[in-house]
């Protein structure tokens with residue numbers, strides 16, 4: 208499957224400026240700005256209640272913003288919601304899968320909603336069952352599926368219409384580690400095919416693994432934005448520890464690398480490091496192979512970044528039971544697929 212690309216290559220897939228939203232007197236989003244280039248993954252990272260789903264709901268035209276502007280694939284979300292809905296796919300926190308139908312029937316239903324001719328719809332369902340490793344289970348009722356299988360089917364249903372941009376709202380919450388990895392691989396494949404992905408997550412490792420850019424949302428404000436490496440690079444504390452056997456060699460190295468600190472008692476040299484491969488390479492080029500006995504890279508992780516930026520911890524991946532705790536809403540409930548948005 209290849210995503211159709213109607214957006215000119217240089218135009219951002221998503222462009223948001225000054226987006227604000229309040230519910231009654233509760234200000235949920237305060238002037239959010241962000242840009243997502245086509246064919247990339249943007250992760251909106253934040254704890255429960257930060258406002259992530261509200262951003263997704265505005266960008267997918269389910270609700271309107273109070274202030275600011277947003278364009279999605281060139282369509283203004285306020286003036287041309289139909290254009291947005293036509294070109295996107297959305298997989299929400301609650302599954303759109305109808306458990307009374309088989310996997311194949313769910314996919315065919317989506318194909319019907321996209322007005323695919325019958326034969327084409329059948330072929331598309333088969334193609335997606337194969338792609339999502341659901342062929343063996345395709346003719347079984349979806350109520351017999353594991354949490355990971357349901358999530359894969361849900362995403363497959365979103366892809367029936369070959370959207371060029373997909374929104375994934377907390378795609379792996381509640382999945383076990385293996386199912387999370389499977390889903391990550393699927394997301395990577397989609398991006399390789401040119402699909403743009405906007406995902407929300409509470410998981411630092413998910414943002415780290417998947418995203419080209421990460422926006423850190425806390426209490427309705429974007430407190431930082433950048434690549435995962437850039438965000439980590441903002442923190443002091445990244446360093447490379449180089450070990451020696453010979454105090455003379457250590458002293459010589461400390462003399463030649465001015466930003467380094469020698470720890471004579473443990474025979475190590477500590478060199479500040481921004482976490483990039485290039486700075487590691489540069490340092491390696493300056494070390495004497497014969498003198499060095501070991502090397503360790505200490506890099507701050509996104510958890511450190513989050514704590515430093517917000518003053519509180521985000522959530523670490525914690526495998527939950529494979530079956531989602533919440534029942535699936537009836538078909539037609541909000542924010543399950545792009546097609547839902549279109550109805």
Ligand SMILES: Nc1ncnc2c1ncn2[C@@H]1O[C@H](COP(=O)(O)OP(=O)(O)OP(=O)(O)O)[C@@H](O)[C@H]1O
Nearest residue numbers: 230233235253254255256257258259260261262409
């Ligand atoms: N329709 C609504 N009416 C009133 N308040 C709402 C509504 N939708 C969201 N909120 C409030 O907005 C805030 C942000 O909610 P949102 O669902 O966007 O957060 P989130 O970051 O997606 O959280 P989670 O990770 O728990 O899904 C919360 O305080 C929530 O109670």
